Amino acid sequence: MQKQQHRILVLNPGSTSTKIGVFDNDILIMEKTIRHSTEELEKFPAIIDQFAFRKQTILEALDEEGMNVSNLSAVCGRGGLLRPIEGGTYAVNEAMLNDLRKGVSGQHASNLGGIIAFEIADGLNIPSFIVDPVVVDELDPIARISGFHLIERKSIFHALNQKAVARRFAKEQGRAYSDLRLIVVHMGGGITVGAHKGGRVVDVNNGLHGDGPFSPERAGTVPAGDLVELCFSGQYYRQEIMRMLVGQGGLVGYLGTNDAVRVEKRIQKGDEEAKLVYDAMAYQVAREIGSASAVLEGQVDAIILTGGLAYGKGFVEAITKRISWIADVVVQPGENELQALAEGASRVLHGEEDAKIYPAAQ
Numbered sequence: 314m315q316k317q318q319h320r321i322l323v324l325n326p327g328s329t330s331t332k333i334g335v336f337d338n339d340i341l342i343m344e345k346t347i348r349h350s351t352e353e354l355e356k357f358p359a360i361i362d363q364f365a366f367r368k369q370t371i372l373e374a375l376d377e378e379g380m381n382v383s384n385l386s387a388v389c390g391r392g393g394l395l396r397p398i399e400g401g402t403y404a405v406n407e408a409m410l411n412d413l414r415k416g417v418s419g420q421h422a423s424n425l426g427g428i429i430a431f432e433i434a435d436g437l438n439i440p441s442f443i444v445d446p447v448v449v450d451e452l453d454p455i456a457r458i459s460g461f462h463l464i465e466r467k468s469i470f471h472a473l474n475q476k477a478v479a480r481r482f483a484k485e486q487g488r489a490y491s492d493l494r495l496i497v498v499h500m501g502g503g504i505t506v507g508a509h510k511g512g513r514v515v516d517v518n519n520g521l522h523g524d525g526p527f528s529p530e531r532a533g534t535v536p537a538g539d540l541v542e543l544c545f546s547g548q549y550y551r552q553e554i555m556r557m558l559v560g561q562g563g564l565v566g567y568l569g570t571n572d573a574v575r576v577e578k579r580i581q582k583g584d585e586e587a588k589l590v591y592d593a594m595a596y597q598v599a600r601e602i603g604s605a606s607a608v609l610e611g612q613v614d615a616i617i618l619t620g621g622l623a624y625g626k627g628f629v630e631a632i633t634k635r636i637s638w639i640a641d642v643v644v645q646p647g648e649n650e651l652q653a654l655a656e657g658a659s660r661v662l663h664g665e666e667d668a669k670i671y672p673a674a675q
């Protein structure tokens with residue numbers, strides 16, 4: 314019997330872009346990436362303040378592509394910083410909207426995914442979902458220990474894309490995802506390096522404001538004592554420090570842009586500072602991969618490099634030369650997030666699985 318056709322709008326707000334797709338079931342019929350410069354985003358004091366701007370951007374893009382929203386069956390957004398939950402497709406509900414609006418686990422563009430999905434879907438009387446939000450938590454107990462008893466390490470990462478590319482790689486190899494040991498490196502506005510074992514991401518850096526390599530717009534790990542001194546120097550408000558770590562850290566802090574393509578152009582023109590900083594980002598990614606290989610005790614089936622930065626040939630080479638001794642390096646530039654969102658919503662719309670319910674706060 315032929316599957317019933319559902320038209321699904323999927324939304325992926327990232328820190329440097331808004332990506333949208335329209336799918337008939339899981340077949341892509343329209344895709345668009347809208348990039349946001351540092352200057353464009355810095356006028357919004359908080360992520361939630363970007364709501365109207367990002368929603369308008371999405372509606373205009375759909376209009377330009379001649380997409381009629383009244384034909385949609387569902388809207389599915391990238392899931393944001395909720396309380397830690399298991400992976401899967403969740404129906405957007407009031408408890409989720411409250412947590413996303415408050416930023417219960419922090420501020421990130423993906424918080425807008427569920428909110429905008431709900432706002433568009435509600436007006437059309439159709440369901441809205443999120444899939445594999447950035448708070449999917451499968452850490453081994455040992456990975457939670459930070460070394461400072463008052464602070465626990467957290468799982469905040471590109472769960473949607475890391476899982477999607479890992480599963481795709483496993484399928485291409487004719488192996489089960491759960492049988493593989495993989496290091497998946499998502500390199501976008503934030504950078505996360507996940508150690509995948511037994512079908513779980515047993516360790517990963519907290520790519521928002523935790524640890525790991527610096528990224529186009531984030532500081533990553535910084536020397537803790539010096540950060541404490543800066544916080545109490547009386548020179549900055551709390552929010553200013555947070556913004557210098559996330560949003561205006563990394564490439565933005567050193568070079569004034571979140572755009573790696575612009576940085577590469579500067580390097581080509583002989584900008585030595587840009588070269589040093591860009592090389593340092595590759596160096597820190599490689600160092601984090603080395604650390605993940607230790608987590609997997611050196612038994613690594615493949616290292617997968619993905620995300621927007623994986624389009625940068627020189628950047629990929631700078632990482633690969635330091636880590637290719639660990640395992641085969643597979644480069645999958647861009648991301649599989651739109652497809653993964655559509656597939657998650659499609660499974661629920663076709664009754665292949667039930668949408669999970671995000672629990673109300675206790």
Ligand SMILES: Nc1ncnc2c1ncn2[C@@H]1O[C@H](COP(=O)(O)OP(=O)(O)O)[C@@H](O)[C@H]1O
Nearest residue numbers: 327328329330501502572573574621622624625
């Ligand atoms: N062709 C390219 N070469 C090098 N870097 C690229 C290329 N395309 C995109 N990027 C960089 O990738 C980063 C954004 O990655 P992306 O995965 O789209 O991020 P996000 O989803 O967080 O917005 C930006 O720094 C962007 O400049």
Ligand SMILES: CCCC(=O)OP(=O)(O)O
Nearest residue numbers: 327328470501502503521
């Ligand atoms: C919060 C982890 C996910 C992340 O960093 O996403 P972007 O790279 O899209 O900002």
